[in-house]
Amino acid sequence: MTDHEPLTLAVAPPQAEADPAPPVAPAAPKPRRNGLAGFVRSFVRIRSGVAGLTILVVFGLLAICAPLFISDNDLDVIKVDGPSLHSPTGGYPLGTDQEGRSILLLVIWGARSSLSIGLMATVLTVVLGSAIGLVAGHYGGWIGKALMHLTDWFIALPSLPLAISLSAVIGQGTASITIAIAVTSWSSTARLVRAQTLAVEAKPFIERARALGAGGPQVMLRHVLPNVTPLILVSSTLTVASAILSEATLTFLGLGDPTGISWGAMLNSALSGGAVTSGAWWYLYPPGIAILIVVLGFTLTGRAVETILNPRSVKTR
Amino acid sequence: MPETLDATVTGAVTAEPAAPRGGRRPGSGFARYLATKLVAAAISFLATLVIGFVLFSLMPADPVQSITRGRPTSDAQMAQLRHQLGLDQSVPERFLHFVTDTLTGHLGTSWEFQQPVSSLIGDRLWPTLLLMGTATAISVVLGLWLGIRSGWRHGSWLDRIATGASLTLWSVPTFWLGMILLITFSVGIGPIPGFLPAGGMSDPAITGGLDHVLDVAKHLVLPCLTMVLVIFAQYVAVMRSSIIDELGSPYLLTARAKGLRDDDVRRRHAVPNALLPSVTMIFMHVGTLLGGAITVETVYSWPGLGQLSYQALKVPDLPLLQGTFIVFSASVILMNLLADVIYRFLDPRVRAQ
Amino acid sequence: MTATTTGTVTGPTAATAPALEVRDLHITYPPRAGRGPARAVDGVDLELGRGEILALIGESGCGKSTLARALTGLVKPTSGQVLCDGEPLRYTSAALKAHRRKVQFVLQDPGGALNPRQNVFDAVAEGPRLHRMRDGLEQRVHTALSKAGLRPPEQFLSRFPHEMSGGQQQRVVIAGALALEPSVIVADEPVASLDASVRGEILKLVLDLRRDLGLSSLVVSHDLGLAWNIADRVAVMYLGRIVEVGTVEEVLLAPRHPYTKALLSVVSAEGARGGRPQLLQGEPPDPTAVPEGCRFHPRCPLWAGLDAADRAEAGCDRRTLPVLPAQAPAGGQAACHLASVS
Amino acid sequence: EDGSSTLRMPITGIGIDSLNPFLAYFAGSLDVFSGIYPALDRVEQDGTVKPYLADSWTTSSDKLTWTFKIHKGLKWSDGKPITAEDAAWTFNLIMTNSTAATANGSLVSNFASVTAPDATTLVVKTKKPQATMLSVSIPVSGIPIVPKHIWESHVKDLKNYKNDSFPIVGYGPWTLTDYKPEQYAKFDANKDFLLGAPKYDHMIEQSFKNTDAAVAALRSGQLDYVSGLNPTQYQALKGQSGIKAYEQVGNRWNGIEVNGGARTRDGKKIGTGHPALADSKVREALALAIDRATIVKKVRDGLAEVGGSYLPQSLPQYAWQPSASEKFDYDPTKANSVLDEAGYKKGKDGIRVDPKSGRKLEFRLGIHSDDDADAKVSTYLSGWFKEIGVKVDIQSMSSAKLNADLAKGDWDILMDSWSTGPDPTYLLGIQTCSALPDSKGEGGSTDSFFCDKDYDDLFLRQQSAFDDKERADLLRQMQAILYKANENIMIYNASGLAAYRTDKVSGIVSGKANSAGAYPAQDSFHQYLNAAPANASSSSSGGNSGTVIGASAAVVVVLAAGGVLIARRRSSSDDRE
Amino acid sequence: MNPMLEVKDLAVTYRGGGRTVPAVRGVDLTLDAGQTLGLAGESGSGKSTLAMSLLRLLPAAAKVTGQVLYQGEDLLTAKWSRMRAVRWAEASVVFQGAMTALNPVHTIGDQLVEPILLHGRRAGEDGGRITDKQARTRAAELLESVGVPARRMRSYPHEFSGGQRQRIMIAMALACRPNLIIADEPTTALDVMVQAQILDLLSDLVHEEGIGVIMISHDLSVLGQMCDRLAVMYAGELVESGPSRQLLDDPRHPYTRALSRAFPTIGDPASRRAPAGLPGDPPDPAALGTGCPFAARCPDVHEICATTPARLVQAGPDRLSACLRVLPGFPDVATAPPVPEPSAEGARS
Numbered sequence A: 001m002t003d004h005e006p007l008t009l010a011v012a013p014p015q016a017e018a019d020p021a022p023p024v025a026p027a028a029p030k031p032r033r034n035g036l037a038g039f040v041r042s043f044v045r046i047r048s049g050v051a052g053l054t055i056l057v058v059f060g061l062l063a064i065c066a067p068l069f070i071s072d073n074d075l076d077v078i079k080v081d082g083p084s085l086h087s088p089t090g091g092y093p094l095g096t097d098q099e100g101r102s103i104l105l106l107v108i109w110g111a112r113s114s115l116s117i118g119l120m121a122t123v124l125t126v127v128l129g130s131a132i133g134l135v136a137g138h139y140g141g142w143i144g145k146a147l148m149h150l151t152d153w154f155i156a157l158p159s160l161p162l163a164i165s166l167s168a169v170i171g172q173g174t175a176s177i178t179i180a181i182a183v184t185s186w187s188s189t190a191r192l193v194r195a196q197t198l199a200v201e202a203k204p205f206i207e208r209a210r211a212l213g214a215g216g217p218q219v220m221l222r223h224v225l226p227n228v229t230p231l232i233l234v235s236s237t238l239t240v241a242s243a244i245l246s247e248a249t250l251t252f253l254g255l256g257d258p259t260g261i262s263w264g265a266m267l268n269s270a271l272s273g274g275a276v277t278s279g280a281w282w283y284l285y286p287p288g289i290a291i292l293i294v295v296l297g298f299t300l301t302g303r304a305v306e307t308i309l310n311p312r313s314v315k316t317r
Numbered sequence B: 001m002p003e004t005l006d007a008t009v010t011g012a013v014t015a016e017p018a019a020p021r022g023g024r025r026p027g028s029g030f031a032r033y034l035a036t037k038l039v040a041a042a043i044s045f046l047a048t049l050v051i052g053f054v055l056f057s058l059m060p061a062d063p064v065q066s067i068t069r070g071r072p073t074s075d076a077q078m079a080q081l082r083h084q085l086g087l088d089q090s091v092p093e094r095f096l097h098f099v100t101d102t103l104t105g106h107l108g109t110s111w112e113f114q115q116p117v118s119s120l121i122g123d124r125l126w127p128t129l130l131l132m133g134t135a136t137a138i139s140v141v142l143g144l145w146l147g148i149r150s151g152w153r154h155g156s157w158l159d160r161i162a163t164g165a166s167l168t169l170w171s172v173p174t175f176w177l178g179m180i181l182l183i184t185f186s187v188g189i190g191p192i193p194g195f196l197p198a199g200g201m202s203d204p205a206i207t208g209g210l211d212h213v214l215d216v217a218k219h220l221v222l223p224c225l226t227m228v229l230v231i232f233a234q235y236v237a238v239m240r241s242s243i244i245d246e247l248g249s250p251y252l253l254t255a256r257a258k259g260l261r262d263d264d265v266r267r268r269h270a271v272p273n274a275l276l277p278s279v280t281m282i283f284m285h286v287g288t289l290l291g292g293a294i295t296v297e298t299v300y301s302w303p304g305l306g307q308l309s310y311q312a313l314k315v316p317d318l319p320l321l322q323g324t325f326i327v328f329s330a331s332v333i334l335m336n337l338l339a340d341v342i343y344r345f346l347d348p349r350v351r352a353q
Numbered sequence C: 001m002t003a004t005t006t007g008t009v010t011g012p013t014a015a016t017a018p019a020l021e022v023r024d025l026h027i028t029y030p031p032r033a034g035r036g037p038a039r040a041v042d043g044v045d046l047e048l049g050r051g052e053i054l055a056l057i058g059e060s061g062c063g064k065s066t067l068a069r070a071l072t073g074l075v076k077p078t079s080g081q082v083l084c085d086g087e088p089l090r091y092t093s094a095a096l097k098a099h100r101r102k103v104q105f106v107l108q109d110p111g112g113a114l115n116p117r118q119n120v121f122d123a124v125a126e127g128p129r130l131h132r133m134r135d136g137l138e139q140r141v142h143t144a145l146s147k148a149g150l151r152p153p154e155q156f157l158s159r160f161p162h163e164m165s166g167g168q169q170q171r172v173v174i175a176g177a178l179a180l181e182p183s184v185i186v187a188d189e190p191v192a193s194l195d196a197s198v199r200g201e202i203l204k205l206v207l208d209l210r211r212d213l214g215l216s217s218l219v220v221s222h223d224l225g226l227a228w229n230i231a232d233r234v235a236v237m238y239l240g241r242i243v244e245v246g247t248v249e250e251v252l253l254a255p256r257h258p259y260t261k262a263l264l265s266v267v268s269a270e271g272a273r274g275g276r277p278q279l280l281q282g283e284p285p286d287p288t289a290v291p292e293g294c295r296f297h298p299r300c301p302l303w304a305g306l307d308a309a310d311r312a313e314a315g316c317d318r319r320t321l322p323v324l325p326a327q328a329p330a331g332g333q334a335a336c337h338l339a340s341v342s
Numbered sequence D: 001e002d003g004s005s006t007l008r009m010p011i012t013g014i015g016i017d018s019l020n021p022f023l024a025y026f027a028g029s030l031d032v033f034s035g036i037y038p039a040l041d042r043v044e045q046d047g048t049v050k051p052y053l054a055d056s057w058t059t060s061s062d063k064l065t066w067t068f069k070i071h072k073g074l075k076w077s078d079g080k081p082i083t084a085e086d087a088a089w090t091f092n093l094i095m096t097n098s099t100a101a102t103a104n105g106s107l108v109s110n111f112a113s114v115t116a117p118d119a120t121t122l123v124v125k126t127k128k129p130q131a132t133m134l135s136v137s138i139p140v141s142g143i144p145i146v147p148k149h150i151w152e153s154h155v156k157d158l159k160n161y162k163n164d165s166f167p168i169v170g171y172g173p174w175t176l177t178d179y180k181p182e183q184y185a186k187f188d189a190n191k192d193f194l195l196g197a198p199k200y201d202h203m204i205e206q207s208f209k210n211t212d213a214a215v216a217a218l219r220s221g222q223l224d225y226v227s228g229l230n231p232t233q234y235q236a237l238k239g240q241s242g243i244k245a246y247e248q249v250g251n252r253w254n255g256i257e258v259n260g261g262a263r264t265r266d267g268k269k270i271g272t273g274h275p276a277l278a279d280s281k282v283r284e285a286l287a288l289a290i291d292r293a294t295i296v297k298k299v300r301d302g303l304a305e306v307g308g309s310y311l312p313q314s315l316p317q318y319a320w321q322p323s324a325s326e327k328f329d330y331d332p333t334k335a336n337s338v339l340d341e342a343g344y345k346k347g348k349d350g351i352r353v354d355p356k357s358g359r360k361l362e363f364r365l366g367i368h369s370d371d372d373a374d375a376k377v378s379t380y381l382s383g384w385f386k387e388i389g390v391k392v393d394i395q396s397m398s399s400a401k402l403n404a405d406l407a408k409g410d411w412d413i414l415m416d417s418w419s420t421g422p423d424p425t426y427l428l429g430i431q432t433c434s435a436l437p438d439s440k441g442e443g444g445s446t447d448s449f450f451c452d453k454d455y456d457d458l459f460l461r462q463q464s465a466f467d468d469k470e471r472a473d474l475l476r477q478m479q480a481i482l483y484k485a486n487e488n489i490m491i492y493n494a495s496g497l498a499a500y501r502t503d504k505v506s507g508i509v510s511g512k513a514n515s516a517g518a519y520p521a522q523d524s525f526h527q528y529l530n531a532a533p534a535n536a537s538s539s540s541s542g543g544n545s546g547t548v549i550g551a552s553a554a555v556v557v558v559l560a561a562g563g564v565l566i567a568r569r570r571s572s573s574d575d576r577e
Numbered sequence E: 001m002n003p004m005l006e007v008k009d010l011a012v013t014y015r016g017g018g019r020t021v022p023a024v025r026g027v028d029l030t031l032d033a034g035q036t037l038g039l040a041g042e043s044g045s046g047k048s049t050l051a052m053s054l055l056r057l058l059p060a061a062a063k064v065t066g067q068v069l070y071q072g073e074d075l076l077t078a079k080w081s082r083m084r085a086v087r088w089a090e091a092s093v094v095f096q097g098a099m100t101a102l103n104p105v106h107t108i109g110d111q112l113v114e115p116i117l118l119h120g121r122r123a124g125e126d127g128g129r130i131t132d133k134q135a136r137t138r139a140a141e142l143l144e145s146v147g148v149p150a151r152r153m154r155s156y157p158h159e160f161s162g163g164q165r166q167r168i169m170i171a172m173a174l175a176c177r178p179n180l181i182i183a184d185e186p187t188t189a190l191d192v193m194v195q196a197q198i199l200d201l202l203s204d205l206v207h208e209e210g211i212g213v214i215m216i217s218h219d220l221s222v223l224g225q226m227c228d229r230l231a232v233m234y235a236g237e238l239v240e241s242g243p244s245r246q247l248l249d250d251p252r253h254p255y256t257r258a259l260s261r262a263f264p265t266i267g268d269p270a271s272r273r274a275p276a277g278l279p280g281d282p283p284d285p286a287a288l289g290t291g292c293p294f295a296a297r298c299p300d301v302h303e304i305c306a307t308t309p310a311r312l313v314q315a316g317p318d319r320l321s322a323c324l325r326v327l328p329g330f331p332d333v334a335t336a337p338p339v340p341e342p343s344a345e346g347a348r349s
């Protein structure tokens, strides 16, 4: 969460409004090598990106297909009959939890909620952040100013405490965690989009569009948005990464759905159940490593996409 | 007047690079700049007070129930407690008290601890500052150093290792890393015994000067390590990309053409420029760290603010929560302010507003 | 209407009102960053006749672009009027939109003027789409592209800006303007960012458009050679004012204003082959601090050469010059107290 | 400090909220007070009352006047004598000052007056006979007696008084010499203690925010004793040499509460409880559907007793067990048939429908978000209830929200757990009708809106039952009523789990283990008093290894600096760009 | 007598992003001390690449072959330490964009002093290391000499106008009294009048001090004002060179002709209402065929141009041109006499 601010894309100095230099690397002529095909070709050349995407595809498939090979009988505590907190064996490649459920199956099932919360939170964040950033950047005047101040102010709110308080207010559970994550993280997306919008709006082609007779909404939708979209895309992959981490953190702190199966919840019950003391490493490592890998997957993918879309900034982070 | 015109004019303003004119010293207009920033910070702070209050008022809480649970308590006692906590006041009344109290430095009385929130926060502030300060200092130094090195030679093995390591560490949930480190170094794995303390800030049995300092240092190792591992990645990333941004700058070519050695080009020319955005980023980030210590402090029983606020949440102890929330927000706002000021101080290009 | 057009002009010149006209135009930008308000355009009367090519020449920062933007309705004048076909321009969305169909703007940097995410077809079709001219859109785009010299058009339709050279990009921008079938084109430094070898081709296009479509053009530039290349009339601008205006031959071959003279001496091959150019000292002037009297006097070589008595008599540092009228008499006109002295 | 012995343990529970005994609520604070402030008497594990400050006591024939004889010659830690006046002053303060009553007001609510006619005599007059007088001032759960001469001057700002000038003037086995919030509390032994000197010279309670860290510290020798273990930790420590992990009979019940009809004291219905739960048949079916043994096995790893009576087995003198015929054992078939007979038909989706209200048997099940056991147990419950055609929607909430909902009656089923000290009056009291909220729906301390005339009669009678056997009998009858009502369905009584280092400490555990191997519930006052160093070899190694760490850190820094320098050198000799 | 700078068969290839760009393809040049050489050509023709390769300032992605002989010493194979000693002390650079070529966070005084201190031995007259104070004094002198008041030593680059910055850049280039200045489009992006001022200043200074200059521009008229000799580049090769006057008045290569016509002579009726341009687009350096690279745009292209490589040949006294038409036997190129060694192009005028 807070110590996991999303890895920022562009190093934007603080006062974007009165900056001597344009805050974000302008979307300089991009080598859009023949659209999608070219994009794919560039992407496969970046090894870390391919690795990241592979991770995502594997986890995505596992999450989607999980119901095909995991049944209620494997997860419902009153139906399973495995040994309690047993170290890995043939039947249970990653051992079992206190209730005798297979950790492997739990990790796979946990991917469903961890990924879906991460994605949902990201969608919310990105939609909210982009809309506000776009409007704040496009309209000068008091609307823009007000939105900008709102954004800056939200950035100044301590996100983890705020998220904790929010989910306590809204009530516990996945929905509230999702909302809490979105509410605390839209502001950085908004700031990014706003800066980029300003950069794009300063371009001559915007003036040309106006000279051709375009109004505000047309400029925004036809010119600004398409030019800001790649950045939004990149930033959203990184947002997913931090949203997944946030989800784990909040759930770990006991704000999630304690009866649900997610990686954060698994770690929560592993830790509160004394897995550390009893040396039940098979309970502790898999969910943590799963988080690590998926977050890494999103980050690597995001970086690769960014490298392609904005080759000037080989910001490999 | 149609908005298109308006927008065009302002658009042109932003588009136009600063027309250099006259020898404006960076100091001039500073007072005004500072004043506007201070006002903005103050407004943010007030807004934070409001949001904090509203948010926490919305929280479903009958603290009396929670506090007295499990203890023989009569109705009268509960009513007394409610009165004592100010729960019998109306919301506007409470808000008024809250704002005036906050502005006069009183943060109210904790429901749970029956003590002034400010003194509770004061008690916990230093441990948090110690932890955060040490961790930030180490991560900044390490992160900047690595970031500069790997950005300057991006694609080199050092860069790949640094980037890979920092990305991986960034992807690790802090609390999990904390537990893993705790198991490894405190509980011990296999035949190797743990040798670092499992929690707390000092061993109360050890007293006296140097021993105590060393003992605190020893307790600091694990939480600090955890924080450093997770946060230094961001500094590496920021610094690295700033350096890379600067790499193509013509002034570096000038420096090279002057016959400067590579090291000097980096040190004297690239780094000062690349530091500008990084420093402000780091300041802003440090502000958020205070509130982010919750997990580490929880895992390592570090007697700091993060833990205090987490504990307050469980009751929930609204005055205390509000208090910590205010402190966290204030730290971010303060750091942002500092970042603004320092940025202006560092970058001669920043114009008077 | 006195804009004399020479024999090569084939376009219609019979209409009574000029295609585009500004009257006593003032544009002041709001103050910013510790500086006062910028009087970018400070009293300009100018007209662009039908089928005329007018070159607006001046140093950086003298207000050329601002004037050009005002003509297309992109900037609202602080005072004064912009007239199109004799009608004052009103600043309502609808009126502006209608105006922009008639008066099209071509920007300096063709690379930047094209949205990197739009292909040629979309870039050219944008104008017609905005003006809801959907019928025969494709045909319209094809025609515009061929008129702009991108032939055959099909070959270019699906290209993106980065896949074209600067010259081609500028042609696409021009095609985008032509697609609206305007009667006037205002081009702000249309060749400044192009390679020397490509310049001529674009300038030719401007001449061709006048010949074939009767388009009037206002071409903004800092290059007097460009005026010689294509323009009928030339207006020299200094610090928000027109300081000299007349036909190209009048102004360039017999300049009256010391500023025009200095400009002529430093640009183009003249300076390269001739002797020492007449250098003006100091930086380009600052519209936030317009000098008293004649705004050129602090840099004026004539003024500098005068002794105190002559100065007192000439009064360049005191006496304000009147705004040059839009209708310049034959032989051109210069705003200079000392014009007769030279 | 050399040669002195120190007993080290974690601070109990979630910590110390305040050192002011009039205000503090947390178990950690009560623990501290029991060590540093005296009480009138004390209760041993077996429930027997023994003298402490008071050597003896007598009751008047109308049972309204109690006379305590205070031990002569005792001195506060600052040398001032301890007299009956100190006790009288303390009680009077609580009775008259509402701030002072914050923590313990209810214990003296029946007191009419307290006086100290002379230095060794304390006279307490009650409004009504009070059988529980001897648990009013006992260590840990009773009222600590404070030195009047110290506290007199703090009455005015009692609310803000932190009581933090060390060493704190008091009397007990220990003297509090230092305290850092959230860090530690340090004690010195009182070698002249009335009940025998502690065997240790010092005691340190240290704050640990999670038991895993505390367990790690126990293992590495930083702590001598840890309590509040969870079953996994217990099992892990059990096999370890040098450590003794033990089980003690739990004084806490875990179960569910069922909203059988929330109402005010004057009978007005409040809240949003499901109407079907007012039907005792439904509640009976729920009770029958819970497989308590499985939960004990799976959730508590067998370290609990199957729940039954309302009072836990740690109070054997009062505990009650249902007879075989009364017992609601796990029997899903029976549960189903109970519901079938009562007319609750299963719908297409397998969920039963309440014939009266037409609503499905879908209940909210509120659980404590911070309680790991709640989450686990609730998933089992949800599974079993489904088998009898009852659906539950598990809602995880903060304790605060849960309690707030509870008070308003906005709930169907809640998971809950209660513990009790040696005197169960309060725990039983929350089930009386007078604990219901007032007519405005406010106040009240009810737990499940249980209200029963017979129960209330019994409750009144036991309050003035001075005969232990008679009182125990009354209490058992009350528990039987509660059991049948099924509004508080007990699931298990978790054993208390703790461990100590046998190589460092002995005497922590007293009493005999029962047949299941569980010791009687331990009480911290006696535990810390009885604890003794196991042998003389215990020494602190902290300072030593601190230096080692410091030294190695220095080495690392030097090495790193060297490495940087070398890298420098190399890069400068290589002058490529 | 050895020329001060002799470039032999210099080729630069950029690699990266999966393609290789031959930016400079076999260029020979000579420059005598005190001479000014203008290098013209359109954007992307390799002018900057050529200039930067002389001091090995190109990024690592650029592969440089050939020889750069500075006073007989091959700089391309010299040790880096030697290279650094040559830089600025012997040859300094005025960059394309002075706006960004100055470090924004250091005062211009510091930036001026830096090379003076670095190459102190040369700058200090008495042969000893020069002191900080001496360096500052020299920097102040330099500033004054380019018309920037010395009191502004402590100002930052952004506080100057574009013209002033370019002047400062020139002062900096003169700091160590170099023998050679490479000026890469020193006046592009400046206003006409300022441009004239700068060129004036620069030519005064180099003539005073007898410094050799390589000046790059895409504007032939600018070069004509400044330079003794001109060389024109097209697609990474030299296509014509010769004394500037002759080259401007009588171009021997159709590309040069097109370039010089792009800047009309005011008053010349031939160019009135007749802008001259060159149809077609600049070639892609990564996709060049065997023939003359200009063939595709050449107004008098001949069929053999597409297949026969065009090399620089003598095209009059002291002049070289890479147009096949200047060959005596054209169009029978195959039978033409062997092409004279381009290095025979004596730079003596």
Ligand SMILES: Nc1ncnc2c1ncn2[C@@H]1O[C@H](COP(=O)(O)OP(=O)(O)OP(=O)(O)O)[C@@H](O)[C@H]1O
Binding pocket: B009, B010, B012, B013, B016, B019, C029, C030, C038, C039, C040, C058, C059, C060, C061, C062, C063, C064, C065, C066, C067, C222, C286, C287
């Ligand atoms: N949006 C604006 N706000 C404030 N001042 C402006 C704005 N746009 C231009 N100016 C100022 O107005 C003056 C005239 O600007 P304009 O762009 O019209 O000049 P120009 O002659 O086109 O110059 P150039 O040749 O550099 O394009 C300049 O000094 C400029 O700094």
Ligand SMILES: Nc1ncnc2c1ncn2[C@@H]1O[C@H](COP(=O)(O)OP(=O)(O)OP(=O)(O)O)[C@@H](O)[C@H]1O
Binding pocket: E014, E015, E016, E021, E023, E041, E042, E043, E044, E045, E046, E047, E048, E049, E050, E059, E061, E218, E285
């Ligand atoms: N770092 C680089 N990597 C790859 N290709 C490059 C690089 N720098 C330049 N090029 C290519 O090399 C060719 C020559 O570039 P160069 O900068 O030398 O041209 P130029 O003549 O200076 O042009 P301009 O007038 O625009 O400055 C161009 O095609 C350019 O795209």
Ligand SMILES: [Mg+2]
Binding pocket: C064, C065, C066, C188
């Ligand atoms: Mg302009």
Ligand SMILES: [Mg+2]
Binding pocket: E047, E048, E049, E096, E184
């Ligand atoms: Mg170049």
